[in-house]
Amino acid sequence: MMEKALDLEILSLEGLKTFSYLEELILDNNLLGNDLLLPRLPHLHTLTLNKNQITELESLLDHLAEVVPSLQYLSLLGNIACPNELVCKEKDEDDYQRYRYFVLHKLTNLKFLDTRKVTRREREEALIRGAFMKVVKPKDAKASSAAASASPESHYTPLPSGSRDLTNHRAQQGLKTRSCLNNTSSVKLQCI
Template sequence: MDVLDDDDNYSDKLILVQQNLRSMPKEIVERYADWTEHLDLSYNCLKDLSWLGEFEQLRYLVLDSNRMHESQLRTLNKPLPQLEVLMLNKNEFSDLTATIKLIRRLFPNLQYLSLHGNPICPDGLNLQPFSSYLKYDYEYYSNFIAQSLSKLKFLDHGLVQRSYSYESFPRYPITTTTRL
């Protein structure tokens, strides 16, 4: 396993991309947890995040493309109040309410969140051309998250806006026909 940490000079970055990790090896946690601020674990197969609570200096966490869903977040047994940036792109989060409740509990001071490419994110990556209400869907999704995470400043690709005026779904005139 290659650990990239800027020449072993105790950089604040730990990058373990494409290492086929299901959990973090104990030796890595013991060596790097005390000072790592930026952790990138993209393109792994993480199933257990219980070790993540040891990274008490962590401010920036990238867990893109890990086939994660809500159950993996539940393995984290203590909140990380110092975390400001969380990247969960291209995973398998499918329950918006459960996911955001977990994120709110585990990362209470989050300022940037990205969920592109997950079933819960109507961002067009997986839905085109099937959703004719993509703009409405994304506004509902982003407003729900903004209302749930009060300190969030950025979501996916833009600034958080805390109120939207939703378009109503098109109404078609109801016609009745009378049989003679």
């Protein structure tokens, strides 16, 4: 088909491969997740996947690099994979900037990401540091607690409760400190 733009609110991407000349695809608000698989769309330059359920960024970017080589505009706002401070209070501008570097490292032809134009400085940083901006997530809590309990016992044990006087707040175990004044009258602490 010769359609050049498509704005879909669907649950399945079946039949999308018939739009091989598609240039713009809007898939906002579709409950699409990490299992998203687009057909090869060589002419697609604009893709928005806002407000879906995408949590895994790297696999999505690898897939997009393979099937949409002409992509210049991508928006992932409203997905967990996009750490936007307006959507998630735990995220800040630094988290979002690291996300941008990582995306630009993977998709080098992008000119716009989310709502902002890609700057020359961002492109340079992505080239240098983008590979190191990958967000590493812990495995599920059950797996990590099971691994911790399966690990060999530590040979370190805590001090017995009787050896600590909770009313006396001095350093224990022979730690001594001394302070020295230097030329600027600031205090420097050294452990000896």
